[in-house]
Amino acid sequence: xxxxxxxxxxxxxxxxxxxxxxxxxxxxxxxxxxxxxxxxxxxxxxxxxxxxxxxxxxxxxxxxxxxxxxxxxxxxxxxxxxxxxxxxxxxxxxxxxxxxxxxxxxxxxxxxxxxxxxxxxxxxxxxxxxxxxxxxxxxxxxxxxxxxxxxxxxxxxxxxxxxxxxxxxxxxxxxxxxxxxxxxxxxxxxxxxxxxxxxxxxxxxxxxxxxxxxxxxxxxxxxxxxx
Amino acid sequence: xxxxxxxxxxxxxxxxxxxxxxxxxxxxxxxxxxxxxxxxxxxxxxxxxxxxxxxxxxxxxxxxxxxxxxxxxxxxxxxxxxxxxxxxxxxxxxxxxxxxxxxxxxxxxxxxxxxxxxxxxxxxxxxxxxxxxxxxxxxxxxxxxxxxxxxxxxxxxxxxxxxxxxxxxxxxxxxxxxxxxxxxxxxxxxxxxxxxxxxxxxxxxxxxxxxxxxxxxxxxxxxxxxxxxxxxxxxxxxxxxxxxxxxxxxxxxxxxxxxxxxxxxxxxxxxxxxxxxxxxxxxxxxxxxxxxxxxxxxxxxxxxxxxxxxxxxxxxxxxxxxxxxxxxxxxxxxxxxxxxxxxxxxxxxxxxxxxxxxxxxxxxxxxxxxxxxxxxxxxxxxxxxxxxxxxxxxxxxxxxxxxxxxxxxxxxxxxxxxxxxxxxxxxxxxxxxxxxxxxxxxxxxxxxxxxxxxxxxxxxxxxxxxxxxxxxxxxxxxxxxxxxxx
Numbered sequence: 001x002x003x004x005x006x007x008x009x010x011x012x013x014x015x016x017x018x019x020x021x022x023x024x025x026x027x028x029x030x031x032x033x034x035x036x037x038x039x040x041x042x043x044x045x046x047x048x049x050x051x052x053x054x055x056x057x058x059x060x061x062x063x064x065x066x067x068x069x070x071x072x073x074x075x076x077x078x079x080x081x082x083x084x085x086x087x088x089x090x091x092x093x094x095x096x097x098x099x100x101x102x103x104x105x106x107x108x109x110x111x112x113x114x115x116x117x118x119x120x121x122x123x124x125x126x127x128x129x130x131x132x133x134x135x136x137x138x139x140x141x142x143x144x145x146x147x148x149x150x151x152x153x154x155x156x157x158x159x160x161x162x163x164x165x166x167x168x169x170x171x172x173x174x175x176x177x178x179x180x181x182x183x184x185x186x187x188x189x190x191x192x193x194x195x196x197x198x199x200x201x202x203x204x205x206x207x208x209x210x211x212x213x214x215x216x217x218x219x220x221x222x223x224x225x226x227x
Numbered sequence: 228x229x230x231x232x233x234x235x236x237x238x239x240x241x242x243x244x245x246x247x248x249x250x251x252x253x254x255x256x257x258x259x260x261x262x263x264x265x266x267x268x269x270x271x272x273x274x275x276x277x278x279x280x281x282x283x284x285x286x287x288x289x290x291x292x293x294x295x296x297x298x299x300x301x302x303x304x305x306x307x308x309x310x311x312x313x314x315x316x317x318x319x320x321x322x323x324x325x326x327x328x329x330x331x332x333x334x335x336x337x338x339x340x341x342x343x344x345x346x347x348x349x350x351x352x353x354x355x356x357x358x359x360x361x362x363x364x365x366x367x368x369x370x371x372x373x374x375x376x377x378x379x380x381x382x383x384x385x386x387x388x389x390x391x392x393x394x395x396x397x398x399x400x401x402x403x404x405x406x407x408x409x410x411x412x413x414x415x416x417x418x419x420x421x422x423x424x425x426x427x428x429x430x431x432x433x434x435x436x437x438x439x440x441x442x443x444x445x446x447x448x449x450x451x452x453x454x455x456x457x458x459x460x461x462x463x464x465x466x467x468x469x470x471x472x473x474x475x476x477x478x479x480x481x482x483x484x485x486x487x488x489x490x491x492x493x494x495x496x497x498x499x500x501x502x503x504x505x506x507x508x509x510x511x512x513x514x515x516x517x518x519x520x521x522x523x524x525x526x527x528x529x530x531x532x533x534x535x536x537x538x539x540x541x542x543x544x545x546x547x548x549x550x551x552x553x554x555x556x557x558x559x560x561x562x563x564x565x566x567x568x569x570x571x572x573x574x575x576x577x578x579x580x581x582x583x584x585x586x587x588x589x590x591x592x593x594x595x596x597x598x599x600x601x602x603x604x605x606x607x608x609x610x611x612x613x614x615x616x617x618x619x620x621x622x623x624x625x626x627x628x629x630x631x632x633x634x635x636x637x638x639x640x641x642x643x644x645x646x647x648x649x650x651x652x653x654x655x656x657x658x659x660x661x662x663x664x665x666x667x668x669x670x671x672x673x674x675x676x677x678x679x680x681x682x683x684x685x686x687x688x689x690x691x692x693x694x695x696x697x698x699x700x701x702x703x704x705x706x707x708x709x710x711x712x713x
Binding site for chain 2: 012014015017018019021022056080082083085086087103104105106107108109110111192
């Protein structure tokens with residue numbers, strides 16, 4: 001039985017009702033907020049494991065709310081978008097969401113997305129405690145990253161992605177493999193996730209994000225961590 | 228000609244004064260018994276002063292009168308107009324010549340000064356006209372405003388601007404000056420715009436970008452060079468007004484497009500919100516293992532129909548976006564087989580009782596395209612195939628490579644498209660005459676399919692009919708997709 005605190009942010013009462021009714025029996029502790037402003041308030045008061053955030057809300061929109069929450073916290077965020085357009089999805093990921101679901105969605109799909117967002121890549125006991133790659137130090141067990149002497153804050157998904165690349169340095173890891181390791185076995189075609197998350201990682205750890213030297217793109221294949 | 232009497236009166240007064248001055252000089256010199264040489268110089272000074280003050284006419288009068296008095300009162304034999312000494316003849320004519328040349332020079336200087344003043348005043352007015360044209364914020368047609376400013380600034384009795392664009396005449400000023408038809412036709416054919424019989428009116432052609440844009444007619448006191456300058460200013464003003472109008476129109480179009488797009492988003496949101504609740508609730512119950520088989524079947528119908536309604540809403544919104552002509556392609560590399568697979572999966576309920584034959588050529592390359600739009604186009608074609616063929620008849624979906632193009636072909640085994648309708652089926656809102664009441668539809672489907680294909684640099688067409696049924700093909704150029712990959 002999964003556990004965790006979930007904050008449902010949607011201006012539509014019926015959707016909050018369905019979520020609460022469905023998520024609670026799954027073992028999640030459900031809280032809700034009617035607007036972006038309320039969500040920010042709730043996040044200040046309590047620590048959540050995951051936030052389900054509607055993109056289209058009056059007042060402070062979902063994307064702004066997402067950015068604001070992401071600036072202060074690495075909680076998992078799944079956005080609910082209305083339009084099934086590529087640009088909207090990329091906007092959601094760029095705003096800092098870990099995943100998105102297009103409305104209307106089926107409940108099993110949403111539950112799978114929630115599990116994927118809450119999922120952490122397991123660290124085996126025999127794996128190295130610290131991985132070093134040039135200026136980069138990854139403290140695996142503490143889930144901590146230090147770049148050029150100063151600590152860097154990564155979201156859990158960014159950390160897992162980096163860890164997945166660092167587990168086999170200098171080896172190109174395929175898109176599908178990365179997606180399935182970090183998000184879960186249901187994923188594999190969502191190359192745009194990787195593009196967005198790799199860009200965010202580069203911004204945080206590369207000396208010059210426009211000319212990456214640590215995380216190298218292998219066109220059509222995948223990415224590798226160059227040491 | 229009501230100004231003439233005043234001029235005449237002034238001439239008479241000035242002539243009288245001239246004669247009086249000459250008489251005064253004569254009397255003074257006579258009384259002071261000055262010698263002839265000195266008297267001559269005094270006359271000369273008087274003539275120069277008169278020339279400077281009044282002009283050539285008065286100064287010539289003074290010269291002649293002075294010469295006569297000089298002869299009569301100062302050259303012996305005094306008291307007659309005869310001259311005894313030939314030297315005195317020379318002196319007299321030298322005096323006359325000097326007086327006339329001097330007065331001409333002085334008058335010319337005066338004329339030039341006056342011309343300079345006139346020129347300066349016209350320049351000032353042109354400057355003011357330029358300012359009023361540029362700062363004009365008035366209402367009404369721009370040509371009307373321009374005519375008004377010209378008449379106002381140059382104090383003309385009439386200024387008329389004929390605008391070839393609106394084919395209307397705009398008049399300003401106390402008199403009404405109509406521009407004669409011959410002038411207009413001459414202007415349109417690029418000829419000279421003058422009229423001998425309208426002496427007091429001047430016409431100038433207004434050109435915009437080398438093409439005749441209008442004719443300006445003026446009545447009042449302005450020089451020819453100024454008329455040209457006014458015409459140039461009016462041309463600038465007209466051009467500015469037209470640019471402004473075009474910008475306003477573009478802005479209005481943009482705003483209406485924005486409004487439409489906002490409205491569509493609002494509708495999408497309004498419809499999708501309840502659909503989301505319904506689907507979430509239905510699938511939530513469906514995923515419960517304790518649900519009976521009958522309930523599972525019924526909830527399955529709710530779920531599927533929610534999906535159908537959702538696709539209808541999405542497609543309707545997407546189609547009206549495309550129909551508005553403003554959409555951007557969001558290209559990403561896609562595999563044709565995957566697209567077809569997704570379309571068939573989405574239309575599962577619609578195609579439930581049919582055989583769908585998919586023939587996808589092996590090793591088709593990934594192609595850079597807008598997945599959402601191409602899927603929409605394919606859904607339209609499959610939906611059409613289902614609509615226009617008997618229930619249960621098979622539908623074929625093919626994908627193949629043909630030269631530098633990727634080809635999608637959807638075929639049904641219905642009656643096909645009658646020859647006389649073949650060229651119309653892609654028209655906007657076209658519906659086959661016999662079908663209007665039978666089969667539901669908007670007449671947008673194939674139009675949108677073609678718009679999507681063309682936006683990709685390809686096209687959509689009916690294939691040559693081989694074995695009955697309709698066959699629609701979408702061809703897309705295969706482009707390198709390397710750049711689309713990060």
